[in-house]
Amino acid sequence: MVPACQEELNEKAMTPRIAVLVPCYNEEAAIAKVVRDFREALPGAVIYVYDNNSKDQTRARAREAGAVVRSELRQGKGNVVRRMFADIEADIYVLVDGDDTYDAGASPRMIRSAIENGADLLTARRIHTEAAAYRAGHVLGNRMLTGLTALLFNVRLTDMLSGYRVFSRRFVKSFPFTAEGFGIETELTVHAVRLMMPMAEMDTRYKERPEGSVSKLNTWRDGFRILWTITYLVREERPLIFFSCIFALLALASLVTGAPVVTEYLQTGLVPRLPTAVLATGLMLLAFLALMAGLILDTVTRGRWEQKRMAYLSIPGPLDLTPP
Numbered sequence: 001m002v003p004a005c006q007e008e009l010n011e012k013a014m015t016p017r018i019a020v021l022v023p024c025y026n027e028e029a030a031i032a033k034v035v036r037d038f039r040e041a042l043p044g045a046v047i048y049v050y051d052n053n054s055k056d057q058t059r060a061r062a063r064e065a066g067a068v069v070r071s072e073l074r075q076g077k078g079n080v081v082r083r084m085f086a087d088i089e090a091d092i093y094v095l096v097d098g099d100d101t102y103d104a105g106a107s108p109r110m111i112r113s114a115i116e117n118g119a120d121l122l123t124a125r126r127i128h129t130e131a132a133a134y135r136a137g138h139v140l141g142n143r144m145l146t147g148l149t150a151l152l153f154n155v156r157l158t159d160m161l162s163g164y165r166v167f168s169r170r171f172v173k174s175f176p177f178t179a180e181g182f183g184i185e186t187e188l189t190v191h192a193v194r195l196m197m198p199m200a201e202m203d204t205r206y207k208e209r210p211e212g213s214v215s216k217l218n219t220w221r222d223g224f225r226i227l228w229t230i231t232y233l234v235r236e237e238r239p240l241i242f243f244s245c246i247f248a249l250l251a252l253a254s255l256v257t258g259a260p261v262v263t264e265y266l267q268t269g270l271v272p273r274l275p276t277a278v279l280a281t282g283l284m285l286l287a288f289l290a291l292m293a294g295l296i297l298d299t300v301t302r303g304r305w306e307q308k309r310m311a312y313l314s315i316p317g318p319l320d321l322t323p324p
Contacts, residue, residue, distance in 0.1 A: 183229030243294025
C-alpha cells in the first residue's frame, strides 16, 4: 500500500507547472484585477508581470496583487514576450494582455483542452458583446491580416491577433522570433503553422477596458507594422513565393517596356530605341535572377525548417502531461 505522503508526492509530480505571462505598459488601472483574477482561476500558477518602462504605478500595483514583477527595458511587446519565453521555466504557459479585456475564468478550460488534445498552441477567439470592446477598425484590420496570413501560410485560425493564448513548453522553447512590437502575434501563429504543430481555438469573452486604461494599439501604424511582419515572414519562410512575385513584376515591366521595340523591329528590321531595348533586357535578366534566388533560398529554408522541427520534437509535448 502506497503511503499517503508518497501519493501526495506522485500527485504533485503529475501536476504541470503553469506560468501566466502578462506583458505590461502603463496598465495601473487594470493590472491588479488581472493578477487577482488569474490567481483565483489558477491557484497553482505563478503570475509573472513584465513591465515595459511604464510611467505609472503598474509595477507597484502588480506586486501588491501578488505577481512576480520583472522589467524589460527594450520597448515593444515582442521584446517583452521574447524575454519571458527565455527566462521562465514551466510546462504550460498562458500569455495574456494586462488590460483586463480577457476572461481569466476561461483559462482552466483552455489549459485542459490544450493538454487533452495535445495542442502546442491554443488561441482564445474573442467574442465581444460590448460595442466599445472591439473597435470597427480593429475588427476590419484583424480580418484582413488574418485572411492574408491564411492565404500565404495556410493558417486555419479566425482570430490570429488575439493576445490570449496557451502554449506548451516545446512551443516556447523552440521559438526563435524577431518581432519587437505587435507583430509578435503573427509570428507566434506562423511559427506553429510552419512546424506543423497541433493547434486549436476556443471562444472566450472579450470585454471593454476598465476606466483609466488606454489602448496602446494604433490601428494604422500597428496595422502596417503587422503587414511588414507578414512580408518579412514570407521572405524568410516562403522565399519561392516572395521572389516569384518579384520575378512576375520585373518580367511584366520588361514585356511592357520591350513590346513596342520588338513590334517595331518586326515591322522595319530596325531598333531605333536602343536604350529602351537595353532597359527591357536588363529588367528580364533581373527577373530571372530573382527567380533563381527564390529557388536557391527555398532549398536553404527547407534545411532550416528541418533543423527547427528536430529541435521542436526533442522537447516533451503537452500529451506527456496527461496522467496515465
